Amino acid sequence: MLRYNDDKIFFDYLHCQQCGICEAVCSKQAISFRLLENGTHEVVIDHEKCIRCKRCVNCCPANKEEDYRTYFDGFHAKTYFLGYNTDNRIRHESSSGGVCKTIIIESLRTGIADGVYSLKRTDAYPFAEGEFYAKDNIPDYGDIPNSVYHSVLACRNINKIRKCKRLVVVGTSCQLRAMNAALKGKAEEVIRVCIFCKQQKTLDSTRFLAKIMGTDIPENLKFSTRYRGIGWPGIVRVNESELPWNRAAQIPFGRRLWTVSGCNVCGDSFGTDADADITLMDPWKIRMPNELGETLTIVHTERGEWLLEQLPSLTLERKDFEEVEPALDLKDIWRKQQLVPFFRGQNCSDKIIKAGKAEQWQRAMLTSIVETLPRMPIIFYRALCKLPDLRNKILK
Known part of the structure; x- marks a missing residue:
């Protein structure tokens, strides 16, 4: 900031x-x-x-401070799909069925968009960087990284964006808000695709996962990693070691450890305050692990629905709000929003202060335990995830 x-x-x-x-x-x-x-x-x-x-x-x-009082009012009326690429190989290799990559690549191949700003895969840490794609440099599916669970300075290369008639931008809520302010005049029309995000991670999260797998990340950061893909929810790979992602995510994400500190002041996980047309997220709680994968796709605007309809490489299965509600995890996002004023240092009620301090203490305590004991059986970390969540108990 x-x-x-x-x-x-x-x-x-x-x-x-x-x-x-x-x-x-x-x-x-x-x-x-x-x-x-x-x-x-x-x-x-x-x-x-x-x-x-x-x-x-x-x-x-x-x-950009947001007012979240009416944030959840329109969720019953939104359009929901489980989506995936029609090519099973791409679907299997990509995160969550490959909807994000499909939007990026096929919107350019079909001429729907004449520019897309997203990420490209790199060989050095952080293994991704912002890239502007157009008809003269349309990427292949392997050129775009799967999910990236450490922070990337994604907006750093926005000056590469050339003037477009229709520009598609892909990013988390904070990245979209940043681009909204910087891209005025760059395109006649901008379609915004939000990658659902409650918490970016520092590299310490991957260091912990590496230790669980019996490997490590050297100080010079010369290592290899892969997040997600190979089915759903897929795997995490550090160097030559692998771990199923649903096991890997329990401690870092379930207990909000190693979170980028700036994420504490953002409650717009779906990107609606960033004017997102589409939000892409994992179908947790509504889908079982499988060999192919799907993306829970939330359509906020007619423009977003139009874009999806133009992509023949996407299969979209319409779902009702009641079917997808468990995956949206709206209650957890509400709790996160309640603590935004606390982490901004603003005046708060005694209840919010108590919940915020409990959140800080719980993160510090659990981080200390798992960093001291990084080679325990997976069941040990599962047990830690069963402990009462102090923030949640206070913010009932």
Whole structure:
């Protein structure tokens, strides 16, 4: 998070959502990044180069406080699908049936869009970076990473975007909000695809998973990783070791450990406040593990539904709200929203303060336990996940 005070731009790491937009919009190259030990980045500001235009502050998604009081009102009326690529090989290899990759690639191949901004796979940490795709560089399915569970400065390369008639942008809610502020005038029409996100992870999450698998991540970060794919929910691979993803996700995601601190001040998991047309997420609680996979696809706008209808490589199975409601996990997102004022340092009720402090204590306690005991049987970590969730008990 960047703020302007006393005629200077200041960086607040605790609220930073690691989107990378600040460097991209700085016309004087006054902003750079320093990689931290936990795999996130610190924003470094050269105050001599800075001209105080405040564009970085205005584009920073952490500065956009949202009102969540009516956030869940329209969910009964939205359109829901279980979607997947019609090619079973692509469906098997991709995260959750490959809907995201299909939208990116096939919207360009069919000429529906003349530009897409998303991620491309790289060989060095963080193994992904922002990329602008057009008809002259349409990616293959292997060029796009599966899910990435450590933070990526996804907006860092938005200056690659050329003027388009119809631009599709793909990202988490914070990344979409950042791009919304920075891309005015770049396209006649923008279609926004949100990757559902409750919590980005620091690299410490993957370090923990590596230890469970009997391997490690060296200090120089020269290692290999794969998140998801190979069926649903798929696998996580570090170096040559593998672990089923539903086992790997229990501690980091179930107990919200190693969460990027800026995620604590965002309650817009579906991207609706970022004007998302479509949200893509996993069908947890409504689908059993399987060899192929599906994406729970939420359509917010007519424009989003139109886009999906133009893609013959997608199979879409219509679902009612009652069928998908368990996967949406709306109650958990509501609880996260309740704590946003606490993590922003705002005035809160005694109940919210109690829940926020309990959340901090529980994360610290569980992190200490699992980092001290990283080679225990999986049943040990399952048992930790069965302990009462203090935040949830307070925020009934």
